[in-house]
Amino acid sequence: MLTLERLSHIYSPGTPFEHKAVDDISLTIEDGLFLGLIGHTGSGKSTLIKHFNGLLKPTSGRVLIDGEDIWADKRRLHKIRFSVGLVFQYPEHQLFEETVYKDIAFGPRNMGLSAEECDGRVREALRFVGLSEELMEKSPFELSGGQKRRVAIAGVIAMRPRILVLDEPTAGLDPKGRDDILAHLKAYHAENRSTVIIVSHDMEEIARCCQKVLVMARGKAALYDTVENVFRQSDKLKAIGLDIPQITEVFIKLRARGFSVDTSVFTTEQAAAEILRALRETGEGRTC
Amino acid sequence: MPVFIDARNVTFRYGGGDSEDVLKDVSLTIDDGEFVAVLGHNGSGKSTLAKHFNAILLPSGGAVYVSGMDTRDESLLYEIRQTTGMVFQNPDNQIVSSVVEEDVAFAPENLGLPPGEIRRRVDFALKAVGMYEYRDHAPHLLSGGQKQRIAIAGIIAMRPRCVVLDEPTAMLDPVGRREVMRVIKDLNRSEGITTVLITHHMDEAAQADRAVVMNDGQILVDGTPHYVFQNAGLLKSVGLDVPQSTELMFLLRAQGLRMPLAVLTDEECVEVLTRLLSGEFLPEGETGVTPC
Numbered sequence: 001m002l003t004l005e006r007l008s009h010i011y012s013p014g015t016p017f018e019h020k021a022v023d024d025i026s027l028t029i030e031d032g033l034f035l036g037l038i039g040h041t042g043s044g045k046s047t048l049i050k051h052f053n054g055l056l057k058p059t060s061g062r063v064l065i066d067g068e069d070i071w072a073d074k075r076r077l078h079k080i081r082f083s084v085g086l087v088f089q090y091p092e093h094q095l096f097e098e099t100v101y102k103d104i105a106f107g108p109r110n111m112g113l114s115a116e117e118c119d120g121r122v123r124e125a126l127r128f129v130g131l132s133e134e135l136m137e138k139s140p141f142e143l144s145g146g147q148k149r150r151v152a153i154a155g156v157i158a159m160r161p162r163i164l165v166l167d168e169p170t171a172g173l174d175p176k177g178r179d180d181i182l183a184h185l186k187a188y189h190a191e192n193r194s195t196v197i198i199v200s201h202d203m204e205e206i207a208r209c210c211q212k213v214l215v216m217a218r219g220k221a222a223l224y225d226t227v228e229n230v231f232r233q234s235d236k237l238k239a240i241g242l243d244i245p246q247i248t249e250v251f252i253k254l255r256a257r258g259f260s261v262d263t264s265v266f267t268t269e270q271a272a273a274e275i276l277r278a279l280r281e282t283g284e285g286r287t288c
Numbered sequence: 289m290p291v292f293i294d295a296r297n298v299t300f301r302y303g304g305g306d307s308e309d310v311l312k313d314v315s316l317t318i319d320d321g322e323f324v325a326v327l328g329h330n331g332s333g334k335s336t337l338a339k340h341f342n343a344i345l346l347p348s349g350g351a352v353y354v355s356g357m358d359t360r361d362e363s364l365l366y367e368i369r370q371t372t373g374m375v376f377q378n379p380d381n382q383i384v385s386s387v388v389e390e391d392v393a394f395a396p397e398n399l400g401l402p403p404g405e406i407r408r409r410v411d412f413a414l415k416a417v418g419m420y421e422y423r424d425h426a427p428h429l430l431s432g433g434q435k436q437r438i439a440i441a442g443i444i445a446m447r448p449r450c451v452v453l454d455e456p457t458a459m460l461d462p463v464g465r466r467e468v469m470r471v472i473k474d475l476n477r478s479e480g481i482t483t484v485l486i487t488h489h490m491d492e493a494a495q496a497d498r499a500v501v502m503n504d505g506q507i508l509v510d511g512t513p514h515y516v517f518q519n520a521g522l523l524k525s526v527g528l529d530v531p532q533s534t535e536l537m538f539l540l541r542a543q544g545l546r547m548p549l550a551v552l553t554d555e556e557c558v559e560v561l562t563r564l565l566s567g568e569f570l571p572e573g574e575t576g577v578t579p580c
Contacts, residue, residue: 041431041461145330172377172458174329174488176527201461204532243462246491246554247532253558259565268532272539278565 002029002052002084002163002195007061009047021047023219024061031162034189035197036206036227039216040241045199046089048216049165052197053084082111085161089168091152092145100143100151101136107159118158125154128188130180146177150184157188163195164188170205182209204245207231207266215240232264247271289319292450292482293341293372297350300336310336312505313350320449323476323483325493325513328502329527334486337502341452341484342372355449370399372450373443377458379435380428388430388438389414389423395446413444416479417471433464437471444475450482451475457489469495490517490529494552501528514550533557540564544571 009022021044029035039045050056051063054070054077062069070080085107088094097103101122108121126133129150135143140151149169156164169185170178186209189196200206206213206227213230215223217240223230230237234244234252245266251274252263261278265271293316300311310333318324328334339345340352343359355371357364373395376382385391389410396406414420417437422430427438436456443451453472457465469492476483485496493499499516501509503526509516517523520530520538533554537547546569551557563569 040463172455174527175529176329241463245532246557247536249554250533250536250557250561253554254561254565257558257562259562268535268539271532271536272543275536275540275561275564276543279570282565282567 001031001064001066003027003064003067004051005062005064007048007051007063008059009044009051009056010059011047013059020219022051022058025219025221026061027214027221027224029163029195029197031195032193033195033197034186034209034211035195036210036213037197037199037216038201038203038206038213038242039222043216044219045216046167047219049086049167049197049199052163052165053081053086055086082107082159083161084163084165085156085159087153087156087164087166087169089171090149091156092140092148095140095148095152095155098139099137100131100140103140103151104155104158107155111159121158121160122154125158128157128184128191129154130184146173146180149173149177150181153181161194163197165197165199167199168201169198170200170202178205185209201243203231203243203248203266207245215242227266228264231266234263289321291317292320292322292355293318293484294353295337295340295347295350296352298337298340298347298352299349300333300340300345301348309348310505311340311347314505314507315350316500316507316510318482318484321476321480321482323473323485323495323497325485325487325496325499326502327488327490327493327499327516327528328508329488332502332526333505334502335454338374338452338454338484338486341450342374343368344374370446371448372452373446373448375436375439375443375451375453375456377455379432379439379459382439382442383427383435386426386428387423388419388425388427391427391438392423392441392445395442399446409445409447410441413441416444416475417441418467431464432460433467436460436464436468440468440471440475444481448481450484452484452486454486455488456485457487457492465489465492488528490531494531501526513552517552518549520549545569546571 004025004027007022007025011019011021037045051058095103104122104125105118108118131150140148170181185196210227212226214221222240231248234248237244247268248266251261251265254261255263262274265274295314295316298311298314299309301307301309326334343365346360352359354368357368359368383391384394392410392413393406396409414423417440419437419441427435457468472483475481487493494513499513500507501516509519517530517534520534523530531552533551537549537551540547548560551560
């Protein structure tokens with residue numbers, strides 16, 4: 001369980017550039033949750049996730065894993081980095097080894113695992129991201145963009161983190177590349193029952209994968225609830241300036257026209273079911 | 289409208305010898321002033337095709353004419369590049385100067401224009417993309433969308449007749465995407481600049497006059513966005529998305545409702561659903577009203 005207690009982070013405090021990037025956030029992220037994190041550029045998302053594994057130190061407040069302050073004992077901080085894995089934006093820019101195998105094995109080796117254990121971890125991670133073992137001896141720089149990104153994600157998964165955090169894992173990919181990565185993350189989450197947190201600008205993506213959503217606005221946690229409950233508050237999302245799924249927009253407009261439809265739909269399947277329900281209702285309403 | 293870009297039976301392969309053709313006998317004409325979106329998944333050949341439009345790449349077979357100029361004719365290279373400018377995906381890779389207006393002045397300076405003309409063009413270009421008030425700023429402190437608009441201004445300052453944009457919004461957040469799309473549409477409408485937009489965002493393609501879908505080095509569908517998105521099944525089979533509104537129509541049709549196919553925008557979708565809920569499009573023999 002990851003708990004944030006009145007977490008705040010101020011960049012360049014005491015200077016003219018002082019900026020409060022994270023502003024008094026308290027919340028709990030339960031084990032095994034698939035969480036989506038959305039918000040504008042500059043809303044504090046990246047600053048927030050860098051606190052989850054101690055890359056940034058809170059200006060005030062605490063970050064607790066299983067009730068234990070991660071900053072209580074600095075010597076243990078590097079252990080936290082193994083249990084909370086962070087995948088940055090465009091992680092393929094961070095590949096550096098000669099072969100895919102060595103690149104993925106870098107994390108587990110640093111954890112002090114034996115060669116044999118490392119080998120198992122590498123193969124397992126490759127499977128989770130859907131890459132063939134035939135690629136292991138290739139240079140990561142020979143691969144396609146989507147493959148490179150999966151190697152980078154595998155490098156973090158290979159450490160078997162309890163909490164996997166990915167900052168815009170699908171940015172810049174085409175629809176197929178995006179769907180591949182999301183499908184593999186979903187399967188990884190289902191099989192491992194570990195916590196997965198994705199940062200995304202794409203509401204439809206979040207609607208499809210996540211159980212809960214955290215909406216950040218100006219450094220604060222504006223909303224933190226189940227996907228259904230968050231999308232139900234489309235007025236609030238729009239006020240923050242976030243894009244809501246096209247289909248949700250359509251249903252809000254239908255309701256404004258006087259049709260009694262549920263506006264908390266965000267996938268096309270839900271929309272079709274809701275339209276069919278409304279159709280049956282009008283049909284029945286007209287019977288004598 | 290006169291033809292501006294004319295690609296005739298273009299084939300292209302990277303490297304030499306036995307590598308596979310990335311473009312396979314592609315023929316396409318784009319009219320002066322047209323706004324064309326080119327769609328396709330990674331590896332479909334869409335960027336390779338676009339790079340033929342200002343002679344970054346030359347066809348292995350066939351020919352490309354830009355405003356009548358054969359791109360294979362090296363003596364025309366400078367003129368072709370001034371006629372058709374290119375904007376790429378990553379804004380950080382396209383900015384050369386540490387001051388916004390100097391960056392925009394880079395191309396006109398290289399064209400050897402007199403200082404007064406450079407000033408006029410830079411001011412015009414920055415106003416056109418809505419970045420005039422940032423002319424003294426440092427580009428690296430701007431947002432992605434702002435940087436991309438500076439990159440577009442740098443092209444506009446050359447006074448090109450055509451702009452080719454290769455996934456200009458792929459690395460931007462929703463706000464940045466909207467800013468850049470607004471600028472692209474404005475320049476097409478008000479300045480009549482021929483626009484080729486490579487994208488895999490369907491909502492962006494829906495705003496163009498015409499959408500061309502590439503797959504496996506060939507043109508799969510070519511027509512108005514409404515026409516192209518009617519083929520939702522086909523688009524999905526080649527790894528592309530369709531707008532949620534279009535997909536909803538398909539799901540409802542699968543339930544036997546006689547929904548129209550060409551529904552792209554939320555307004556169109558609201559209209560069609562309103563008619564559905566008022567008793568239209570119901571399956572044959574069903575009126576939606578159970579008789580007494």
